[in-house]
Amino acid sequence: MRSRFLTDDSGVGNPHAPPAIDCYLVTRLDTLVRRVIDSQISGRRIEPDENEIIRSVGNYDAGKCILPADFKWQNG
Numbered sequence: 001m002r003s004r005f006l007t008d009d010s011g012v013g014n015p016h017a018p019p020a021i022d023c024y025l026v027t028r029l030d031t032l033v034r035r036v037i038d039s040q041i042s043g044r045r046i047e048p049d050e051n052e053i054i055r056s057v058g059n060y061d062a063g064k065c066i067l068p069a070d071f072k073w074q075n076g
Helices: 029-042
Strands: 024-027 052-057
Touching: 024 029
Parallel strands: none
Antiparallel strands: 024 052
């Protein structure tokens, strides 16, 4: 599942709740929209260029979150 959400990185508008996922990349909205459209047209996921990434959270690798070896799922 691919998620798209707004963050407070732009400094515009009211505060947003922090994303509740382990890892993600923050890019500008206009480059995100371009990648989503290009991905739909090409039929493959298009990752952001390194210079498009504002910040990253967690251990993100080519669309996947790499969890630590000692990670344990928690129910509830």
